[in-house]
Amino acid sequence: MTEIASSGQLRAGLARWMLVFVPGINLLGFIAARLSFSGADNPWFAGLTKPDLYPQPVVFPIVWTLLYCLMGAALAIVVAARAAPGRGLAIGAFALHLLANLAWSPLFFGAHMIFGALVCALVMLATLVVVIVLFARVRPMAAGLLVPYLMWVGFACVLTWQVLQLNPQADGQAEAAPVVHIKL
Numbered sequence: 001m002t003e004i005a006s007s008g009q010l011r012a013g014l015a016r017w018m019l020v021f022v023p024g025i026n027l028l029g030f031i032a033a034r035l036s037f038s039g040a041d042n043p044w045f046a047g048l049t050k051p052d053l054y055p056q057p058v059v060f061p062i063v064w065t066l067l068y069c070l071m072g073a074a075l076a077i078v079v080a081a082r083a084a085p086g087r088g089l090a091i092g093a094f095a096l097h098l099l100a101n102l103a104w105s106p107l108f109f110g111a112h113m114i115f116g117a118l119v120c121a122l123v124m125l126a127t128l129v130v131v132i133v134l135f136a137r138v139r140p141m142a143a144g145l146l147v148p149y150l151m152w153v154g155f156a157c158v159l160t161w162q163v164l165q166l167n168p169q170a171d172g173q174a175e176a177a178p179v180v181h182i183k184l
Contacts, residue, residue, distance in 0.1 A: 013080050013082075014076060014077065014080040017075075017076035017077075017079050017080050018072065018073060018076040020076070021071075021072035021073070021075045021076045021079070022068075022069050022072030022073060022076070023072070024072065025068045025069075025071050025072040025075070025098070026065060026068040026069065026072065028098070028102055029064055029068045029101070029102070032102040032103075032104075032105045032106065033064075033105050033109075035106065035110070036105040036106040036108075036109040036110035037109055037110065038105040038108075038109040039057065039060070039061075039109070040057035042109050044109075044112055044170070044173070045109060047170070048163060048166070048167045048170055049163075049166040049167055050163070050166075051159065051162035051163060051165075051166060053158070053159065053162070054159065063152060066148075067148065067149045067152055070145045070146065070148060070149055071098075071145075071146065071149060073142075073145055074135060074142040074143070074145040074146050075091070075094055075142075077139045077141060077142040077145075078090050078091060078094070078135055078138045078139055078142045079091060081138050081139050084138045084139065085137070085138075086134060086137045086138055087138050089134055090131065090134035090135050090137070090138050093127065093130050093131045093134050094131050094135075096127055097124065097127040097128055097130075097131050100120055100123045100124045100127055101124055103120050104117055104120045104121060104124065104156075107120050108160070111172075112170065112171070112172055112173050112174065113171065113172055114160065114163055114164040114167065114170065114171040114172075115164060115171050115172075117160050118157070118160045118161055118164055121153065121156050121157045121160050122157055124153050124156075125150075125153050125154060125157055128146065128149065128150055128153055129150070131146065132146050132147070132150060
């Protein structure tokens with residue numbers, strides 16, 4: 001009877017963490033994107049030459065929503081593994097990685113720092129590999145949930161690098177000030 005109760009408690013604990021982290025990480029990603037005017041309708045971004053492998057703009061919110069759900073689920077699995085060795089280190093590494101993730105849009109879309117965003121994407125890639133290794137030690141399923149995200153971050157690195165190659169003049173470029181016409 002105790003095993004059944006503790007198994008049910010574990011599932012309930014995981015469900016609670018899922019309810020916190022899945023929408024929470026999506027919300028953080030949404031806020032970072034909105035505050036930095038991320039997306040195809042950003043005037044600075046609209047003026048950039050896009051690489052051939054650049055997907056249709058509608059792909060990005062769909063993919064990021066799915067990836068943030070997977071990230072939230074993976075984190076919930078690790079957080080719910082209370083007695084697992086290495087859990088705290090894995091959670092800390094995830095937090096550092098998430099900070100890099102949330103910094104990309106403000107660097108790229110907000111500050112127009114394409115090179116800075118490329119460095120950030122490479123940091124995301126490196127820290128994500130560390131997170132996956134640490135998550136695998138706690139709960140292999142959590143690490144597996146991050147594999148599609150790893151592939152997307154690798155793609156983002158290539159895409160950011162290609163945007164920089166095609167638009168070196170736009171790196172760090174401020175948006176043009178609006179023209180004000182004064183009639184005398």
